[in-house]
Amino acid sequence: MAKMKAVTLFADWDPKPDFKLGPKDIEGKQTYLGSKVWRNPRIEIVEHDIPEPGPEEVLIEVKACGICGSDVHMAEPDKDGYILYPGLTGFPTILGHELSGVVVKAGERAFDKTTNKPFKGGELVCAEEMVWCGSCKPCADGYPNHCERLDEIGFNINGAFAKYIVLPAKLLWSLEPLRKRYKDEEIFLAGSLVEPTSVAYNAVIERGGGIRPGDNVVICGGGPIGLAACAILKRQGAANVILSEPQPERAELGLKMGADHVINPLEKDFAEEVLRLTDGMGANLYLEATGLPDKVYPGIEQAIWEGRTLNSTVVIVARADAKIPVTGEVLQVRRARIIGAQGHSGHGTFPRVIQAMASGMDMLPLITKKISLEEVPENIIELRTNRKDCKITCVMD
Numbered sequence: 001m002a003k004m005k006a007v008t009l010f011a012d013w014d015p016k017p018d019f020k021l022g023p024k025d026i027e028g029k030q031t032y033l034g035s036k037v038w039r040n041p042r043i044e045i046v047e048h049d050i051p052e053p054g055p056e057e058v059l060i061e062v063k064a065c066g067i068c069g070s071d072v073h074m075a076e077p078d079k080d081g082y083i084l085y086p087g088l089t090g091f092p093t094i095l096g097h098e099l100s101g102v103v104v105k106a107g108e109r110a111f112d113k114t115t116n117k118p119f120k121g122g123e124l125v126c127a128e129e130m131v132w133c134g135s136c137k138p139c140a141d142g143y144p145n146h147c148e149r150l151d152e153i154g155f156n157i158n159g160a161f162a163k164y165i166v167l168p169a170k171l172l173w174s175l176e177p178l179r180k181r182y183k184d185e186e187i188f189l190a191g192s193l194v195e196p197t198s199v200a201y202n203a204v205i206e207r208g209g210g211i212r213p214g215d216n217v218v219i220c221g222g223g224p225i226g227l228a229a230c231a232i233l234k235r236q237g238a239a240n241v242i243l244s245e246p247q248p249e250r251a252e253l254g255l256k257m258g259a260d261h262v263i264n265p266l267e268k269d270f271a272e273e274v275l276r277l278t279d280g281m282g283a284n285l286y287l288e289a290t291g292l293p294d295k296v297y298p299g300i301e302q303a304i305w306e307g308r309t310l311n312s313t314v315v316i317v318a319r320a321d322a323k324i325p326v327t328g329e330v331l332q333v334r335r336a337r338i339i340g341a342q343g344h345s346g347h348g349t350f351p352r353v354i355q356a357m358a359s360g361m362d363m364l365p366l367i368t369k370k371i372s373l374e375e376v377p378e379n380i381i382e383l384r385t386n387r388k389d390c391k392i393t394c395v396m397d
Contacts, residue, residue: 001049006094006162007376008046009075011038011083024148030090030156034074035321038089039081041074043377048094048158051166055107058119058169060127063188065160066098066196066367066393067376069223069291070319072383074155086321090156095380096394097129097153099160100175100191110169114176114351124175126191126354127160127167128198128345129153134170145202145343161376161394173350177358185395186364192393193228193363198344198353200228200289203317205236206349207341208285213237216278216309219259220296221289222250224366224391225317227257229287231361234258242277244270244296247387249368256365270299275307282307291318298325305330312336366391373397 013028019036021027031037053059073085074095083089106119131151132144139147151157158165175191182190203225204210204217211217217238219226222245234241235258243259245251251262263273275282286300293316304312305327312334316324330336344350357363369392371379379392 003047004050004163005045005373006048006158007096007373008044008048008092009041009095010044011041011091013037014039016082026090030088032088033086034083034089035086036082038083038091039077041077041083043075043095043380045374045377048162050164053105053107053110053166055109056169057107057166058103058110058172059105059164059166060099060101060125061104061164062099062101062160062162062396064100064192064393064395065096066192066391067380067383068098068196071095071154071380073319075380076384085319087319088150088152088155093154093156094158094160094162095154096159096161097155098192098195099165100124100126100188100194101165104164106169112172112174113170114174119169124187124191125172126175126194126350127153127173128171128350129195130343130345131157131168131171132345142346144345161373163396173354175354177354180358181360189367189393189395190357190364193366193391194350194353194357195344196224196391197228197232197357197363198349199317200225201232201349201353202344203315203341204229204233204285204287206347207339208287208313208315211236211238211284214239215284216240216242216281217285217287218242218244218274218283218300218303219287219289220244220300221291221318222247222254223289226287226289227254227366227390228363229289230254230258231363233285235356235361240278242274242283249388250390253365253368253390265299271302271306274303278307280308282309282312284309284312286312286314288314288316289318291320292322293318293320293324294322301327301330304334304336310335314338315341317341367393369393370395
């Protein structure tokens with residue numbers, strides 16, 4: 001069979017003493033509690049067979065794939081050698097899930113949902129990262145992000161830091177609308193940003209409930225998800241989009257993406273600044289996108305308690321194995337709530353993000369560095385400490 005090079009993550013199955021094999025875990029192969037099991041992660045570029053599509057699958061030539069914080073945390077060990085990422089993982093696997101590309105070959109029952117016709121080849125597409133079954137109860141209830149038979153591209157099945165990837169046709173979305181605004185390589189770069197932007201969209205719109213024009217919002221964390229949320233919420237009509245981010249480069253980028261104000265929480269009191277910038281009102285929606293909820297939440301809670309806005313929503317989108325110090329009295333008296341957000345599929349999230357991008361919501365500034373496939377491993381490692389770059393994207397030859 002023909003071969004291709006791919007960025008592959010290896011790790012050792014070495015469960016912590018408190019780990020118990022769950023009903024969806026597979027001994028020695030995959031778990032839903034990655035940080036409790038996988039040890040000594042290592043990234044290698046190795047050869048894999050070029051895959052062939054099944055009847056309902058599509059072979060895609062990958063054109064662009066972004067490095068996600070999840071890729072970094074899957075490959076990053078803590079002091080005891082365990083990976084930082086807490087979720088579904090199965091190694092070895094090819095990393096990469098923020099992809100766009102061109103259809104090369106399709107199975108006989110692989111249909112393009114945007115045309116309701118079979119894929120023929122040559123179509124420009126992006127893909128959902130969460131592989132949902134469509135037949136379990138969460139899927140039947142309309143919650144594919146919580147599929148009971150969930151697989152995740154680049155987490156427990158092979159991803160897109162490779163020349164080719166085979167995916168179920170049901171996960172693909174056409175990038176044709178982006179031709180209105182982008183040309184050549186830019187279409188694929190924009191297409192690779194649909195997945196992370198959809199994570200932000202799901203968090204603040206679908207799970208957080210969105211806002212009314214004129215509301216105040218606070219985004220904690222100026223990574224790709226937080227910055228995408230700035231763009232989405234400003235486009236939805238937020239009066240004040242306040243970004244909390246200490247890194248100067250990301251703070252500056254936040255202002256370009258839609259933030260009206262930036263707080264450096266290392267230099268100023270977060271809650272005091274939120275209240276000052278909103279004339280004592282506080283915010284209708286707070287997004288926790290730092291991955292440090294134990295450190296960030298107390299400030300959010302103080303702003304809710306001291307502010308005059310009732311019914312605030314706190315959305316937790318960053319993945320972290322950490323407990324949040326919650327004061328129930330604050331939630332009760334201020335009619336506030338905490339919502340969890342996972343993933344991006346369902347409720348038409350992908351096509352809405354694509355249409356928003358096609359009509360002027362430019363996400364390309366998020367990409368601050370472009371690299372080759374061979375440079376992916378070193379950049380994943382560099383992102384453990386590099387907060388100057390936002391989105392580093394692999395562009396395929």
